[in-house]
Amino acid sequence: MSRENHNGPTDEFTQARGTAYSHDSDAGEEVVEVQQLPLDSWHRARGGRMVAFAGYEMPVQYEGIMAEHLWTRAHAGLFDVSHMGQLLFSGPDVDAELETLLPGDIKGLGEGRMRYSLLLADNGGIHDDLMITRLGQENPFEIERGAFYMVVNGATKWDDLGVLREHLPDEVSINHLDEQALLALQGPEAVTALERVVPGVASLVFMTAAAFEYNGNPLWVSRSGYTGEDGFEISLPGEAAESFAEALCAQPEVKPIGLGARDSLRLEAGLPLYGHDLDLETTPVAADLGFALSKRRREEGGFPGHARILLEREQGPIVKRVGLIVEGRQPVREGAAVVGADGSDVGKVTSGGFAPTVEKPIAMAYVPVALATPGTRITLAQRGKVHHAEVVAMPFVPHRYVRKG
Template identity: 70%
Template sequence: MSETVHPPEGLALDPDAEDLDTPETQHLPLDAWHRTRGGRMVPFAGYHMAVQYEGIMAEHLWCRENAGLFDVSHMGQLVFTAEDGVDVAQALEAVLPGDVTGLGVGRMRYSLLLDENGGILDDLMVTRRQDDIYMVVNGATKYDDIAHLLDHLPDAVTINLQDEQALLALQGPKAVDALSRLMPGVEALVFMTAGAFEWQGTPLWISRSGYTGEDGFEISLSAESAEAFAEALLAQGEVKPIGLGARDSLRLEAGLPLYGHDLNAETTPIMGDLGFALSKRRREAADFPGAAHILAERENGPASKRVGLLVDGRQPVREGATVVDEAGAVVGRVTSGGFAPSVGQPLAMAYVPTALAQPGTALRLAQRGKIHTGTVSAMPFIPHRYVRIGGK
């Protein structure tokens, strides 16, 4: 294929981006490592980050077929502990709609930080560990998340932002082969489970999870050990470094929303097609923020809903494009879009009226004065390849 895959919105390849070294733009622990390997650095979520190395198309396809190493150390790693007999998991249920108290040790769950109206402040992963609760939140929102959590959790709950920790993601069908050579036993993990490991005296927290739709792992470790561990992974023939550009095209094909684009405080879990994040016990108790509004939407349907789109032709439609009716009136909005290397055509996500959200519905899309056509599609656009209990 000869298509050009562009970086996601907010990751424009500014020729001067590598010189943007302002006090507001921070450097991640592996900054020099990325540059040495040809990483094209751009400012994103307050950090200098590698958007690509050899090219987004090649990196995307490598990850789908082999194993890609992503540096996602900009994400917020939070650890929750409590004093005075306070149950941390129970306290977190005041701000999350998922069943946190029911999580077993080493089990993790996708959840949402909700405001009082049921709007999504962030999406996140929460894991119960032996002595604490570990949470990974989005990099661009982590400080706002912490402020919200401090306002809504008991004073007895302590939040530790682990800014001394790096976070690496190893994704792809051969990720388990590469990682298990360094970390025997990691292959016993299944999707959405995690555990403590050690590599050359360095403690690691490893989960079998990710943001590409592929099998893979996320590895939390000390920043000072991150470069040596990354080098050990790259010494495995299956592994190459992958930038944020391919991470975006991979997650789009997998139908995974990006906070700040496909989700925000104006969207609810039902609008965002994330109803699975509302556990049965919590729905029945209706004891989470915005429960009355969210449960009414679940029962009656939201006014609009996030859908996937197969875009006709070869030209992608991108965030900011609109969904229009025959008369040209705006009825919806595109929130993510790009060319999908593994699918072989442009894809998008959009919010449309619920009446137009059925798969197979033809839509008109307006971008820069030009009309494109597309069809509502079920998501994910390609099958997820997570390794679950009992096999794939």
């Protein structure tokens, strides 16, 4: 047997999905130096199966994707996401300057508050999706009050840095924290486990962040994540990552979780993955990320692609990102076609797989708006076979964010 050849983008998650059990080397594969992250040997000692991912060796799974996925939904999973880009922005009017590239209300973001936003291209396409936090006086980065901390995708961080440096004035300093580790602890028992190791974190609510300490190491902890569950993301010095991960995994609620389950968890949570569900060809409106366009910014404009994005908001986009529940048991994956009544391709599946909590195959797809209403039955084609699916509202599994302490 052989591994499936994916036709879609060949960045991080394609590699994670394509478990190459036959270890065939792909002909013509670009040779890129793969780097190690601070927890590399820790993952290996824990039985993590390592794959090249966004330029780093990363664990795709430990005991198995299904078990890890279900453990995270029931207890708490520890994810190493140190491949992601952690950036600091400071300087005069840094908030106003960032608003020239992001469509969110950055000026109105309070200290210790974070927001999901998009790095937009001039045509309204998406360079990346990201989280941005305004720092207060007390932060572990030795940077001035009012500076910003941003987390961007690992596969896009170098391109993002280029775009940001090109568009922001020299007065705005950009600092790439490339020696900083980033861990995520996700699941309903994450708060219980983390509070034992880092007292005080339970006081955070969803989308807030603050400085804490572990064994004398400074931590930046936010209550946020990419699974739809309650949980935290913890930025810390790379040299402290191993002892901190060990302390977390010593808690009975916590197991290490690989990138495979991270993908199935985020898919069930209806959260898009850059490079698959979002790219330079998709706009925030088509991607159904209208919530990232704050009211003041929509009215004032002043971000890339404003005219096109506003027009799409008023007149409706041509295609829209929707959730699908696929009939039968066979997963329909990225690259499958959405087929119209006349048999022509009218859209495409951008993410898909078997959903362990839903216990069915699910997918995200871009479909014409006429087919985007929940309840619509649509036809898909994959490797010469027809599948049927129903458009459903996302998330597939309810979010369980903790909005009040």
